[in-house]
Amino acid sequence: MPIALPPHRCLSQPVLRQSTTTLSFETRGRGFIEITRAVGDWVRASGVQAGLLTLFIRHTSASLVVQENADPDVCGDLERFFARLVPDGDPLFRHRDEGPDDMPAHVRAALTSVQVSVPVDDGRLALGTWQGIYIWEHRTDRHRRDVALHLVGS
Amino acid sequence: MPIALPPHRCLSQPVLRQSTTTLSFETRGRGFIEITRAVGDWVRASGVQAGLLTLFIRHTSASLVVQENADPDVCGDLERFFARLVPDGDPLFRHRDEGPDDMPAHVRAALTSVQVSVPVDDGRLALGTWQGIYIWEHRTDRHRRDVALHLVGS
Amino acid sequence: MPIALPPHRCLSQPVLRQSTTTLSFETRGRGFIEITRAVGDWVRASGVQAGLLTLFIRHTSASLVVQENADPDVCGDLERFFARLVPDGDPLFRHRDEGPDDMPAHVRAALTSVQVSVPVDDGRLALGTWQGIYIWEHRTDRHRRDVALHLVGS
Numbered sequence: 001m002p003i004a005l006p007p008h009r010c011l012s013q014p015v016l017r018q019s020t021t022t023l024s025f026e027t028r029g030r031g032f033i034e035i036t037r038a039v040g041d042w043v044r045a046s047g048v049q050a051g052l053l054t055l056f057i058r059h060t061s062a063s064l065v066v067q068e069n070a071d072p073d074v075c076g077d078l079e080r081f082f083a084r085l086v087p088d089g090d091p092l093f094r095h096r097d098e099g100p101d102d103m104p105a106h107v108r109a110a111l112t113s114v115q116v117s118v119p120v121d122d123g124r125l126a127l128g129t130w131q132g133i134y135i136w137e138h139r140t141d142r143h144r145r146d147v148a149l150h151l152v153g154s
Numbered sequence: 155m156p157i158a159l160p161p162h163r164c165l166s167q168p169v170l171r172q173s174t175t176t177l178s179f180e181t182r183g184r185g186f187i188e189i190t191r192a193v194g195d196w197v198r199a200s201g202v203q204a205g206l207l208t209l210f211i212r213h214t215s216a217s218l219v220v221q222e223n224a225d226p227d228v229c230g231d232l233e234r235f236f237a238r239l240v241p242d243g244d245p246l247f248r249h250r251d252e253g254p255d256d257m258p259a260h261v262r263a264a265l266t267s268v269q270v271s272v273p274v275d276d277g278r279l280a281l282g283t284w285q286g287i288y289i290w291e292h293r294t295d296r297h298r299r300d301v302a303l304h305l306v307g308s
Numbered sequence: 309m310p311i312a313l314p315p316h317r318c319l320s321q322p323v324l325r326q327s328t329t330t331l332s333f334e335t336r337g338r339g340f341i342e343i344t345r346a347v348g349d350w351v352r353a354s355g356v357q358a359g360l361l362t363l364f365i366r367h368t369s370a371s372l373v374v375q376e377n378a379d380p381d382v383c384g385d386l387e388r389f390f391a392r393l394v395p396d397g398d399p400l401f402r403h404r405d406e407g408p409d410d411m412p413a414h415v416r417a418a419l420t421s422v423q424v425s426v427p428v429d430d431g432r433l434a435l436g437t438w439q440g441i442y443i444w445e446h447r448t449d450r451h452r453r454d455v456a457l458h459l460v461g462s
Contacts, residue, residue, distance in 0.1 A: 022434075073249035077246070095384075110386055117271060131268075204326065225403055282365075
């Protein structure tokens with residue numbers, strides 16, 4: 001029965017809107033790059049107070065992870081664990097076009113995440129106290145990594 | 155050409171809206187807590203019939219997983235597998251501030267998920283017949299775990 | 309101050325809308341089925357130019373992964389790695405109702421993803437050049453797998 005409603009009805013609650021962008025980051029070879037601040041700044045600039053932010057990394061040999069941002073040993077230990085779990089140059093692998101770290105990077109990506117969504121509350125990412133958002137570069141060489149962002153909210 | 159459209163055009167299809175909340179759960183130490191019902195109740199109370207629910211756990215030593223809710227041996231086997239894959243007290247780890255289960259909890263979190271989104275259909279979570287949503291506590295001690303929810307739909 | 313705004317204000321920016329469906333796929337037993345084209349076709353048919361697509365697989369013994377779609381050895385190597393990491397018939401497992409590949413399928417699902425969201429840009433999935441979306445069947449037998457889709461955008 002939309003016709004029966006007054007015209008301003010559509011504004012009686014905040015109208016949802018969306019924003020998108022792609023942020024690019026230079027990695028330093030295997031390891032973690034924290035992107036929490038860059039992503040949070042973009043959310044703030046959008047003016048959205050409540051909503052949902054989605055990050056999607058457009059690569060198959062790097063991941064997005066949410067991990068502890070307090071003790072740097074956590075990221076170091078994650079790297080050491082994955083290096084042991086998925087060893088470079090494993091003779092099991094046939095896909096070696098780009099070297100001994102090529103296929104292990106794909107396996108690490110499959111074991112972690114290509115995408116993460118974080119609620120936005122009060123204009124800020126609703127991360128826990130110790131949570132940061134990271135790009136985890138799995139290749140030994142430096143790469144430019146594109147992260148597509150989508151924000152819906154009001 | 156928005157001006158040419160009649161004012162009620164904005165209601166000719168259901169207006170999307172969103173809801174957010176944070177649910178807190180007490181875990182019993184390492185293992186699984188099913189939260190399907192609590193989350194489904196909140197979705198039902200929102201009145202949203204079709205949409206997307208996102209759950210985000212605000213911690214780095216517990217996960218969100220969607221797993222079989224029929225045979226409890228599945229969760230037991232998952233726990234046994236991960237305990238063998240990521241052993242407590244592994245000398246590889248340097249981050250041990252909170253004990254031998256501290257860093258393994260972070261690794262388990264990286265290997266599983268911090269976030270999951272589930273479509274809502276007919277006012278209910280569109281889970282498969284055997285799917286339940288769980289918090290997987292990775293620490294041996296009990297913890298209070300906060301799960302941020304975001305729902306968009308109509 | 310909604311009453312002060314002109315009635316057409318609600319159309320001064322595109323109104324967000326949503327679409328949902330469920331796509332079903334027949335797998336051929338353990339391995340990968342690429343679904344990028346089927347999903348992209350559905351997004352195109354919706355007319356949404358910018359937004360967010362979410363895929364959710366309604367099963368606990370198959371996964372959704374985004375992986376390289378160029379060299380088929382990548383999927384082969386992923387399968388070989390996971391077969392070694394989570395061996396069929398492992399005596400650790402108690403849940404064996406449906407055979408030696410039953411519990412390993414659940415573990416593989418926990419190690420990968422039940423859901424993935426991909427931004428939509430210019431009417432197309434914002435995947436990287438080498439990214440494809442796959443169902444990863446973890447059971448040795450063929451199965452029909454349902455993937456629930458949710459699209460929000462304009």
